[in-house]
Amino acid sequence: MTRTETGPNNFQITVQPSGRTFSSTPEETILGAGIRQGIGMPYGCKDGACGSCKCKKLEGSVTHGPHQDKALSHEEEANGFVLTCCATAHSDVVLESRQVTQEGAFPIKKMPTRVSLMEMKSDDVMLLKLQLPANDNFTYHAGQYVEFMLRDGSRRSYSMANAPHMLAGGLELHIRHMPGGKFTDQVFGTMKEKEILRIEGPFGSFFLREDSSKPIIFLASGTGFAPIKAIIEHLQHKGITRPATLYWGGRRPADLYMDAWVKAKLLEMPHLSYVPVVSDALPEDAWAGRTGFVHQAVLQDLPDLSAYQVYACGAPIVVDSAKADYTQAGLPEEEFFADAFVTEADKARELAAA
Incomplete structure (x- = not known):
């Protein structure tokens, strides 16, 4: 393989099926090298906690730094999967990652x-x-x-x-x-x-894939609504009329802290639907809407997700459960885009349990 930058210690990283290439040194993570060179690879936390950057290694040798087992298990690593956010290359490497975008990343x-x-x-x-x-x-x-x-x-x-x-x-x-x-x-x-x-x-790689015409499911828990709000504004601004449904979950109704904003958007965007879900309403809340876990509400309404595209954001347990259950319901793995909000407390608990 031809190295993309000069230097005896640089390795070439090739991402399939896009064929995009970039160089990496043994001192930097594969993801860090990609970000530095404007390659739009999937990632979330950059800290070995969420698993968003996990992809298949087809060729080459890497070493992983510290990471959480739920992001990459020992079995997955043995089967050739890598976390690009904490993996460093020790040879030329070929990866399989279907979410690599052709458009250049914005400058950091x-x-x-x-x-x-x-x-x-x-x-x-x-x-x-x-x-x-x-x-x-x-x-x-x-x-x-x-x-x-x-x-x-x-x-x-x-x-x-x-x-x-x-x-x-x-x-x-x-x-x-x-x-x-x-x-x-x-x-x-x-x-x-x-x-x-x-x-x-x-x-981050959590943003709308505009090359698809599939109907959209937005899944948010708590402040996971924030990036989805931005995407909804983008949909409206660009005049994109793909059918989209927002499922927003919280423990109490107050956790749906911009419920009125969403309801106002429904009047402006006829292709947008909204399903608020509360898991632990108290009698004084007088909640008459959907109850239970928000990711399960999607399956109650749509038991077959094979024709959809999902954008999920919020607590890791919601995102992880959604990915597992939705793929069982027919959602192609490459149509699940996620941003799990991993807190410092989450990371400390995982490391303590490791």
Whole structure:
């Protein structure tokens, strides 16, 4: 194989069936090398926790760094699967990944932002709007995320909740309070409007595949609604009229913190449907809608998913359960796109259990 960059330690990574190639050194992950060179490979957390970047290794040798067993089991690794976010190449490598996009990835930028709005949407969800530098042409796919760069060097990831064409009003994020969380305690405690924060992005492969005409199922739990809201705005802006149904789940009705926004969109977008689902309503909630687990509500309505495309975002247990059950219901694996919100507490629990 011909190396794509000079240097004795560079290895060529080839992704099939797209045939796209890029180079990687033994010091960087395969995913990091792809991002650096604008290759649109699938990924989510970049931290070995969610499994979104898992793909089949057809040729070559890699070594994995630390990762969670649920993202890549020992059996899967023995069968040739890799997590590109924590795998480094030790030879030329050929991977099979059907979600590689032909369009170039948007440039990743680091920039300061100013908090322009803080609005409580529920007892534990804050809507933040960030003012971007006036001279910075930041752009992204609706559904992608940015990382906050904290002063101690750690990072926290949050999805953009508005489509790119709506950036004039600021970058919108939905932050759920995780008590004891390094960043969310700051957001819900000491943060003030006009505060300066540093972000980097865009990241992620969770965005609408516009080359399909299949009807869409949006599956959201809690603040997993944020990137799906951005995609819905993008659908409307682009005049895309594929049938789409949003299933949004929460424990209590208040967890559906922008329910009124969705219902208003239904009046503007006749191809959009909405099924709110609550799992643990109390008598005082007076909830008369669907109950149970949100991913199961989809199967109750659509037992055959073979003709659909699914975009799932939220708690890992919801995303993982949906993928397993939906493929059993006929959904092709390559038509399931996901962004699991893996918290630092989730990661700590998994590592402790390993």
